[in-house]
Amino acid sequence: MASSLSDHTVMVLSFPWCPKPKPSFQFCDMWVRDPSSLPLMSTIAEHLVSHDPNTKLKLLLQHTKIAPRKLNKDRYADLKTQLSMARADLEKAQMMLSNSPGDIKLLHHVEISRVHYIQILSSVIDIIKQQSKADWIGYGDESTRHIYTIDSG
Known part of the structure; x- marks a missing residue:
């Protein structure tokens, strides 16, 4: 850019805007200390006994997101x-x-x-x-x- 009467040169910087990715599930450390978290997770694991190992793991990972989110909403909102x-x-x-x-x-x-x-x-x-x-x-x-x-x- 033109410096006009100044002895300084103007420089314009532009940084491209990038959309922030959708937040992923993050396990909160505080949930571990909650007395209801262990029975909640145990109940989820017990209900998945009848599935084959791959399906069981997939369902366990899905449900381990749902239960802590509910716990968070109920107690830590x-x-x-x-x-x-x-x-x-x-x-x-x-x-x-x-x-x-x-x-x-x-x-x-x-x-x-x-x-x-x-x-x-x-x-x-x-x-x-x-x-x-x-x-x-x-x-x-x-x-x-x-x-x-x-x-x-």
């Missing part, structure tokens, strides 16, 4: 709201306990609330870690592709 509610419940229980420190029922409620809050917080941390790993794998080397394709001549 809105972790941010669950986390704020669990924190509020814990703080409320702790305030009640501070007003009557000798109450055993309140102490037990605080412990249950703390465990629940930690479980949800762990799930949030797990999903953030997994998403950042997936983003790094997907986009981590984006810039190096352009660096190595520059023509030195």
